[in-house]
Amino acid sequence: MKRITIRDVxxxxxxxxxxxSFVMNAKRDADGNLNCPVxxxxxxxxxxxxxxxGYKRNFAAASLRSGRSNTIAVIPNDISNKFFAGISxxxxxxxxxxxxxxxxxxSEEDPNRLSAVLDAVMAHNVDGIIVxxxxxxxxxxARLVDYKIPVVLLDRDIDSxxxxxxxxxxxxxxxxxxxxxxxxxxxxxxxxxxYSLGISSFSERESGYIGAMTDRSLKTKAKIHHTTYAKAAxxxxxxxxxxxxxxxxxxxxxxxxxxxxxxxxxxxNNLRTPEDVAIVCFDESDVYSLYSNTITHIVQPLxxxxxxxxxxxxxxxxxxxxxxxxxSPELIRGGSSEARKK
Amino acid sequence: MKRITIRDVxxxxxxxxxxxSFVMNAKRDADGNLNCPVxxxxxxxxxxxxxxxGYKRNFAAASLRSGRSNTIAVIPNDISNKFFAGISxxxxxxxxxxxxxxxxxxSEEDPNRLSAVLDAVMAHNVDGIIVxxxxxxxxxxARLVDYKIPVVLLDRDIDSxxxxxxxxxxxxxxxxxxxxxxxxxxxxxxxxxxYSLGISSFSERESGYIGAMTDRSLKTKAKIHHTTYAKAAxxxxxxxxxxxxxxxxxxxxxxxxxxxxxxxxxxxNNLRTPEDVAIVCFDESDVYSLYSNTITHIVQPLxxxxxxxxxxxxxxxxxxxxxxxxxSPELIRGGSSEARKK
DNA sequence: TTGAAAGCGTTACCAG
DNA sequence: CTGGTAACGCTTTCAA
Numbered sequence: 001m002k003r004i005t006i007r008d009v010x011x012x013x014x015x016x017x018x019x020x021s022f023v024m025n026a027k028r029d030a031d032g033n034l035n036c037p038v039x040x041x042x043x044x045x046x047x048x049x050x051x052x053x054g055y056k057r058n059f060a061a062a063s064l065r066s067g068r069s070n071t072i073a074v075i076p077n078d079i080s081n082k083f084f085a086g087i088s089x090x091x092x093x094x095x096x097x098x099x100x101x102x103x104x105x106x107s108e109e110d111p112n113r114l115s116a117v118l119d120a121v122m123a124h125n126v127d128g129i130i131v132x133x134x135x136x137x138x139x140x141x142a143r144l145v146d147y148k149i150p151v152v153l154l155d156r157d158i159d160s161x162x163x164x165x166x167x168x169x170x171x172x173x174x175x176x177x178x179x180x181x182x183x184x185x186x187x188x189x190x191x192x193x194x195y196s197l198g199i200s201s202f203s204e205r206e207s208g209y210i211g212a213m214t215d216r217s218l219k220t221k222a223k224i225h226h227t228t229y230a231k232a233a234x235x236x237x238x239x240x241x242x243x244x245x246x247x248x249x250x251x252x253x254x255x256x257x258x259x260x261x262x263x264x265x266x267x268x269n270n271l272r273t274p275e276d277v278a279i280v281c282f283d284e285s286d287v288y289s290l291y292s293n294t295i296t297h298i299v300q301p302l303x304x305x306x307x308x309x310x311x312x313x314x315x316x317x318x319x320x321x322x323x324x325x326x327x328s329p330e331l332i333r334g335g336s337s338e339a340r341k342k
Numbered sequence: 343m344k345r346i347t348i349r350d351v352x353x354x355x356x357x358x359x360x361x362x363s364f365v366m367n368a369k370r371d372a373d374g375n376l377n378c379p380v381x382x383x384x385x386x387x388x389x390x391x392x393x394x395x396g397y398k399r400n401f402a403a404a405s406l407r408s409g410r411s412n413t414i415a416v417i418p419n420d421i422s423n424k425f426f427a428g429i430s431x432x433x434x435x436x437x438x439x440x441x442x443x444x445x446x447x448x449s450e451e452d453p454n455r456l457s458a459v460l461d462a463v464m465a466h467n468v469d470g471i472i473v474x475x476x477x478x479x480x481x482x483x484a485r486l487v488d489y490k491i492p493v494v495l496l497d498r499d500i501d502s503x504x505x506x507x508x509x510x511x512x513x514x515x516x517x518x519x520x521x522x523x524x525x526x527x528x529x530x531x532x533x534x535x536x537y538s539l540g541i542s543s544f545s546e547r548e549s550g551y552i553g554a555m556t557d558r559s560l561k562t563k564a565k566i567h568h569t570t571y572a573k574a575a576x577x578x579x580x581x582x583x584x585x586x587x588x589x590x591x592x593x594x595x596x597x598x599x600x601x602x603x604x605x606x607x608x609x610x611n612n613l614r615t616p617e618d619v620a621i622v623c624f625d626e627s628d629v630y631s632l633y634s635n636t637i638t639h640i641v642q643p644l645x646x647x648x649x650x651x652x653x654x655x656x657x658x659x660x661x662x663x664x665x666x667x668x669x670s671p672e673l674i675r676g677g678s679s680e681a682r683k684k
Numbered sequence: 685t686t687g688a689a690a691g692c693g694t695t696a697c698c699a700g
Numbered sequence: 701c702t703g704g705t706a707a708c709g710c711t712t713t714c715a716a
Contacts, residue, residue: 005709016687021711039685059465060405061709064692069402079434085427092421092447101462104446105434120443123401260628267632286602287629290609347693358703363695379701403693406708 004055013042013049020046024057063125071101072313073121075114075131079106082256082283083155083300084132090306091130098314100127109197109229111136118144128313132156135198150316154309157200165312165322167305171201174298174329175208178252178280181296181331183216185339187250187278190218193239193262194254196226205254232258237265240277250278250337256285259297263287273336280337293335301327346397355384355391362388366399405467413443414655415463417456417473421448424598424625425497425642426474432648433472440656442469451539451571453478460486470655474498477540492658496651499542507654507664509647513543516640516671517550520594520622523638523673525558527681529592529620532560535581535604536596538568547596574600579607582619592620592679598627601639605629615678622679635677643669 006024010017022038023046038046049055063069074091076084088104095102103121107114114137121129128150133141138158144151145163152165175192182190192209194202206224213222227235240262243251253259259281266273273279273293281288281297288295304327312323348366352359361380365388368378378385391397405411416433418426430446437444445463449456456479463471470492475483480500486493487505494507517534524532534551536544548566555564569577582604585593595601601623608615615621615635623630623639630637646669654665 003709006711007709017710018687018712019685022686025711037685042685056461057465058406058467058709060402060411060467061692062711063402064400064406064694065709065711067692080427080431085422089422089448101445101466102447103443105444106431119398123398124443125400125402263632264628286606287632290605290629290632345693348695349693359694360696360703360705361701364702367695381701384701400693403708404695406710407693407695409708 003058004053005058006055009046009050009053009055012053013046015042015046020050023047024050024055067125068127069101069125070099071103071124071126072310072317073103073105073118073124073126073129073131075117075121075129076104076106077109077132077134077156079104079108082285083302086284086302087154087306090303091310094307094310095314098310100310100314107131107134107137109134111140115140122147122149128152128317130154130309130313133158133199150313150322152309152313152316152322154305155201157204159200163322165309165316166324166326167309167312168324168326169201169300169305170326170328171204172208172211174282174300175205175210175252175254176212177208177329177331178205178254178282178298179209179212180215181333181337182250182252182278182280183212183218185274185278185337187337188218189221189248190250190252191222191243191248192224192252192254193236193258194224194226195232195258196228202254209252209254227258229257232261236261237268240265240271241269244271244277248277250274250280252280254282256281256283259283259295260285260287263291263295274338274340278337278340280331288334291334291336293338296334296337297332298329299332300329345400346395347400348397351388351392351395351397354395355388357384357388362392365389366392366397409467410469411443411467412441413445413466413468414652414659415445415447415460415466415468415471415473417459417463417471418446418448419451419474419476419498421446421450424627425644428626428644429496429648432645433652436649436652437656440652442652442656449473449476449479451476453482457482464489464491470494470659472496472651472655475500475541492655492664494651494655494658494664496647497543499546501542505664507651507658508666508668509651509654510666510668511543511642511647512668512670513546514550514553516624516642517547517552517594517596518554519550519671519673520547520596520624520640521551521554522557523675523679524592524594524620524622525554525560527616527620527679529679530560531563531590532592532594533564533585533590534566534594534596535578535600536566536568537574537600538570544596551594551596569600571599574603578603579610582607582613583611586613586619590619592616592622594622596624598623598625600624601637602627602629605633605637616680616682620679620682622673630676633676633678635680638676638679639674640671641674642671 006017006020010020023043027035092102105117130152132155154167213219225239281295284299308325348359348362352362364378364380365385434444447459472494474497496509555561567581623637626641650667658664
């Protein structure tokens, strides 16, 4: 089956290719009328012929000629993590609603891969990029900005960049909120298990934790354990067990993957929350409600984060100034942080 | 910053655009040598100039001229389900390894949306499509085949189509395997909770269940409860509670989302497995290991499914005949299907 | 409101 | 091995 081009439609409708192009690109206004400088009847005929012939726009040609692609790239740090699994559909829906396609490709927390992925999407003429930077990616993203392509930082900030859009969680607040909850329930020896990723979201959550401890004059008791993706599995168990031995009463984990691993350790060692140790976890999971004692956790407004990131990007594509949006986390109370019975 | 074109490189390297094109498209052979009809020294110079100038191929132009795009589309039925969340990275990695980009876009189990999504990817000149059809999508996908674009059906079969590639789980076997496990542990009144989606994978899993029941002369006891996405939440609870009242000893759920909802119901009603009711679930989840009594479940070979679907598609793109690949499920034994103590 | 014609940057074809 | 040149299908002036 031969591809139907704009010429075929033009010939069949007895008009010029220009008119067909006009009609095919016209947006409908509020009344459903075509908003273009074409006679309504002509437009209708063109539209009718186009559908009858099964015309499909050739994207490559349009993109080549116009320099635009109506496509945005989304580069998560890790496509299989909870945060992005949850947010991607909101991004896609909002993008589609605004007339953009979405190209997903993950950097896997690897700056080299980030660079390769960005080259690939640039070759695709994407109109803008939403990216969750990985550690070591600052310069790579700065290069992007030099290219004058609109960029929105999602989830993770790069302080030194200010000509980019930003849609972030109030990470400091998240750390403060989680820690305060534990402190208010009477726990004093509250520690944190975090990743040493060199990423703003983690360091901000850590600062929030320190802030909450400091506000209660417990700064001397504050302790942050750092682990890495690679070593987390083995290290978390000893952090928890040694901690309990040292009298730690509660732990706060600033990401879902840390939370999941802590829950696994607790389960393996038959430790209960909050009786043996209280915890506050991060992000949503159906796992949390399965505990007889449900799990207290911080949730991020995924829908708003996703939609806003697209909105900010599209505004930038349309020439507006980059916006910076900080959204508030929410604490969902469960049993795992309840005050211990005396 | 102006875009560097193949012409700029040609001028700077004192060669024709043709040569630059040759060099940029040359694949390296096993020895790392450029495999193209260009003098090695010239090629090296071109390559050097290209990187120095920061040349990036304009994808749209290449695609327009060649008709190819080195891009494949992947259309899951639901991007947030466990199966696709797990398989997408394998698809992406394999595609990248074979030199293809991947365009993801979900049909959300909606034929209209499937049609729209397919139009969109066709406009992108994709070289091939991997799709998990949704109910009512048969004709839409058949139309695709008429277009002579390579199509691979993943996860869900459409019997009437045979000029497409297929990469499927042996769903009958999965149903048989799950049911047999329960029967062998001494359970007799085993029922199934399924979706009425009109999708091959579910109906095959149901047939496997019936097969296992029949083989043990328990066909008269066989019963399949059907629910829908929309109504599952409310219906599953009564199916389980009424079931237990009626003396049902075990349930098999042929998808993760059903499994998760059943687990939630059991938890809510303080029912234990296998003491109150034995179960076999589907797909992998970190939830399963959290039960004091771990959960028996069927796992699909996600990595192989993902990689094979790309391989089969790429072979079709290269002109080979479509292959049909059926992979075996595996049963992971947990406590939830253990024989009850007398 | 309509149409002619000039490219966009590449690849493919054909010559040398 | 190398180079000239014609498309690919569309958008975008510019002129009518």
